[in-house]
Amino acid sequence: MLTRLKKTPVPLALRSAAHGLIQSCAGLVMVAGAAVAAAAQPAPPIPITPGQIIGESQLEKARCVQESEPAKYQRSRAVGRLYTGSSYGTAWRVGPGNLVLTNLHVVGENPDLARMVVEFDYEESSCDSDAVQPAVRVPVERLLASDGSADFALLALDQEAVDSGVLDAFGYLGLDTRISEVGDPVYVAGHPLAGPKRISRLHDDGHPCWVTEVRNNGRTDFAKYNCDTDSGSSGSPVIDARTNAVIALNFGFSSGYNAGAQMSSIWPAIAGYFDEKLPEGSVPVEQPGVPMAKPGAVGVQVPVRVTQVDGQSPVAGAPGEQLYYHAPTHTTITDVSCQSGTTQWIAENGKAASCTLSGAANWTTAQSVALRVDDTAPDGLVSDGRVRLLSYTGQIRGANNLALNVMSRGPGEVQSLRAQAGNFQAAPLHSRFPEPLTARAKDPMDAAVVGADVTFAVTDDGGTGTRFEGDNQTPTVQTNTVGDATSPTLVADSRAGTLQVTAMSSGRTATFHLRVVSQDGDPTDAVEHLSVITGQGQIAPEGTEFPLPLTARTLDEGRDPVEDAWVTYTITDDRETGTRFVGADQTPTATTNSHGEAVSPKLIAGNKSGFVTITATSNDKAATFIIIVGTI
Incomplete structure (x- = not known):
């Protein structure tokens, strides 16, 4: 018997990224290596955070969309309800294999894969019925890749179950890796409130919902849209209504609209799991490479691609339209390569440049900018530069990162x-x-x-x-x-x-x-339990100090505090934010007090937003902290 699902407190720092976690004390039956039918589960009645409904709710039963827009319904069949072992979210099948995408904040940094399962076809049997048909449940086999900045997790389903053909009827989704534009029509399919599948395709005015804003935080492209979602919709695909390919991965609510990380940022991180080929049903867009340079380098060429949605047709431009470049930090623009028929401009300080069409023409793919790298540029990815395609009215038609990888040392030197x-x-x-x-x-x-x-x-x-x-x-x-x-x-x-x-x-x-x-030995050897006490879920703007140090507690086998034990703090996944501990030691070790608590030095947020994972270890026991740089 399932227990009633209840609210789970969410740290303030995670409020915009963690709206899909609904805790349950009940375990679900899972058969490894097979997909099984399960009895319909009641939808939990309480959302974690309100506000993902934009005005009046336009969420529709999936079956209610089937007759009027069968293509949208068919694409939604690739979407399933994800049960993590303690919470619910949404996941969807990418391509014809065994891979699915969801949010990292849904599965967590250290997921319980033994209990994780995706339930497909969890929806009402008809538009007029509230009876939910049995779901087809497939266990999750592995966590393949994840990223905190884009808040995605790529999961592998049980291969034997997929090979059995049990998912063939539900199909899969392709990807649209271009950067979306304001006004693009989209729809969202997911499992709000952990209930049966819902499709959000309309705004309150009766028109298709659309992309309301496109932005970038220096590393990841985001889109906001006025489609309705709710708690449990985390991990839902945001699908372009024209191509029926996924344009973004929904993660939460931000400044009056729902928001997701665009596939333009997610695809490069997962392409290796697809042999670098977009899955069938995708809309290809050429991805420029990231060049490498040393501090002081001059004339580093950074290519820019201007590609139409189908990846082949040219992008039409009007008189006065321009490609506008903003130089990354620690760099200046020394030259810009524009196609013929455009006017070239570079700012005196080298921080901006543009190519402007003098008349109506198609943009080509042969655009680039040359950068000089400062002598003091630090090692690592510099990705806060931007190139934007602006109409003559200033409206953004598209955007890309202008990224550069800085390496002060060459092969054979100690890095x-x-x-x-x-x-x-x-x-x-x-x-x-x-x-x-x-x-x-x-x-x-x-x-x-x-x-x-x-x-x-x-x-x-x-x-x-x-x-x-x-x-x-x-x-x-x-x-x-x-x-x-x-x-x-x-x-x-x-x-x-x-x-x-x-x-x-x-x-x-x-x-x-x-x-x-002395003869008493090392107290660290007595540590059998290590847990997070304070510092979890903090948020700090770029370049500022996090409010609290991290505190972990050690206990012995009898659950008593261990005094004078060592606890080491290590930033195990920085996601290129540049976050560091205060001081020179970046793997600081603290000694526990009489309460068994070890306090780390404080942390300073780097200059890129994203999630940061810090692991505390003692006597081979570990506890994980996740903190956030910047806001979305």
């Missing part, structure tokens, strides 16, 4: 140094540490750096007297064929306490945390 072995050791008084310390050096291409000098140095603030064997207390070791440099053995002295050893190479560092213990 990163990390603790590979020997970290978090403990040694008794007057004894040798069990392992030497090993640091691994990688270059910008993530390849091992051979023959790099790595210097080790002890920082003994705890006064333990720990030293390297031999006279040299700052030994320098060269990396081997896999990029590893291994220190001499460390020897503990007569005082218990903690210490650090820093490995350094070419300005990169790796920090090892060690402890000298």
Whole structure:
């Protein structure tokens, strides 16, 4: 028997991205490797957050659309209700294989795949009936890819179930990877309130709902639209009414309208799972590559594609229409390549440029801009530049990122140094540490750096007297064929306490945390449970400090707090936001207090918006924090 679904409190920071989670204490029956029919489940009566209905509700039963617009109904059959094991959302089949898309905030960073299932054909049997027909339920096999900025998760369904043909009648959806324009007609199919399938195709005025705004946050293209959704619609496809291909992935409510990340931003991240070919039924758009440059580079060419919706026909332009470029940070525009019949302009400060049509003509695909990269440009993706196709009235017809990957170091140079072995050791008084310390050096291409000098140095603030064997207390070791440099053995002295050893190479560092213990041993070994206490779900604007540090709590086997245990905080998935801990140590280790709580340093939000995942670890136990840079 199912228990009544109830409201779940949602952190304020997640209010615009997490409106589809409806908690349930009930488990659902799932048969691995097979699709089974399940009894109809009642729709939960309470949404988490109100406001996704734009005016009056125009949500329609899927079957009520079947007669008047059979194409919309048929496309909606590829949409299913997703049960994560504790919550509901919407997912949909991409292409003819076993892959489905939904929101990352629906499944979470560490999903319970053993309980996750997608229920297809969960809808009323007719327009006039409230009786819901049994759903076809297919287990989820794997989480293949996800991204916090675009809030997507690509899931693989159980291959045996898909191969059985049980989903053939429901079809699949293709993708429209162009950037949509204001006024484009769209419709949304999903499972609001975790109930039977609903289609939203009309606005209150009786006309098809449409895209009301197109924008970009520096990394991801978004669209807003006046189609109705509700809690549980997270993960629904936003479908272009002309091509019946998916233009965006619905994630929530933003500033008076529902909103989703456009497929123009999602497709490059998942294309590898489709052999780089858009699935059948898609609308292809050529994707420009992202060039790479070093700080100080001049004349770096960045291509721009101007492509019609079908990927072949030219884009018609009117007199006065222009391509307007805004240079990414740390760059200036040195040249712009325009097609014939256009007027070229570059701002004196190099921060903007344009190509303007002098008469009616078709835009070609041969457009590019040349950039100079500042000497001080940091490593990483610079993607806050923009190119916009503007009509003579200033209305945006289309837009793209102007992205550049900056690498200060070349292949063979040390780009990163990390603790590979020997970290978090403990040694008794007057004894040798069990392992030497090993640091691994990688270059910008993530390849091992051979023959790099790595210097080790002890920082003994705890006064333990720990030293390297031999006279040299700052030994320098060269990396081997896999990029590893291994220190001499460390020897503990007569005082218990903690210490650090820093490995350094070419300005990169790796920090090892060690402890000298008495006969009582290392308290960290007693940690059996690690949980999130405070700091989860915070939001901070770009370049500002997050309000709270992160706090995790350790408990032993008897559920008592563990004092003096180590908890290490690591940014495990930054999504290129540039978020960092305050201070030089980017894998800080904190010691628990008498309540078993370890408090991290504060974090500073980077200059790109998106989700950031931080993992706390202690004695091989882990707890995950998700925080958000910027707002959508």
